[in-house]
Amino acid sequence: MSQQISLPAKLINGGIAGIVGVTCVFPIDLAKTRLQNQRQGQQVYKSMIDCLIKTVRSEGYFGMYRGAAVNLTLVTPEKAIKLAANDFFRCHLSKDGRGLTVFREMLAGCAAGMCQVIITTPMEMLKIQLQDAGRLATQQRKPCIIPPNRLATTNTVLSRSYNVVPNTSPHPSATQIARELLHTQGIQGLYKGLGATLLRDVPFSVIYFPLFANLNKLGKPTPDEAAPFYWSFISGCVAGSTAAVAVNPCDVVKTRLQSLSKGANEETYSGIIDCFGKIMKREGPSAFLKGACCRALVIAPLFGIVQVMYFIGVGEFIMSQSSLKLISD
Known part of the structure; x- marks a missing residue:
């Protein structure tokens, strides 16, 4: 008999x-974004630690x-969809409740x-x-780094917020950016980089889920018990x-x-291939x-916490389907 899965419980768990997970590791994720956006010769931050220290000094603790x-608003549906969808497809790809092939x-x-x-x-x-935004503001404070004519050509969505007049207007909110994108570019404005996101998230899931399943299997006392x-x-x-990685x-x-x-x-890119080519040509393979x-x-503790919550069964407990499990029976 195939194992029945409870979609609402899985969504709660995710x-x-x-x-x-996001609350614990978000400052490191912020450092990751700022380091990835740096170009050669225009480095504001030397390392992750340097980035976090400078962020706290210039923007305060909450700047991180x-x-x-x-x-935090969207990670609930994002993680819920990812984990629940994987469970759903695993359930339907299994035959008579037997284990899946790699x-x-x-x-x-x-x-x-x-x-x-x-x-x-x-x-x-x-x-x-x-x-x-903080990286750009810090870069602008450096003398003679951004001439006025360069600032005039920056993206119109964000230029009013922190590009044209640094340090005199507040950083934009996500709502302001979303509203401006929807007004100027439509729904596709929010989905800029969809192809690159697929290029990242699909291989990630292809690697992550089978690897986790097989590693977790090694910790099971018996094939029928949970790790x-x-x-x-x-x-x-x-x-x-x-x-x-x-x-x-x-x-x-x-x-x-x-x-x-x-x-x-900082150059602009017309697409995935153009971006890849320019990075390789101007910054070398190490830029990737x-x-x-x-x-x-970021990902290690995030997914560690995710799997603990998921396998303890918080969602099932909330829905009174089962008690919490901290150790295998």
């Missing part, structure tokens, strides 16, 4: 896990959480990754504008960090494409590893 509101696990992960971009793309789009929660956490961390080049391309506002002498350490540090 949502709670996403909120807890710039863009967190939109992430190929079928990868297929389920691929489908889950494709489903999540519905939420991920606009979430990342808005988050990146807010996260990168302890701490083993699920470790498996989530290892699988998440491995997948994150593997797709980091795609994440760099996505971040560059979704950055609406540019600093001095920018922020890889930060991304691994």
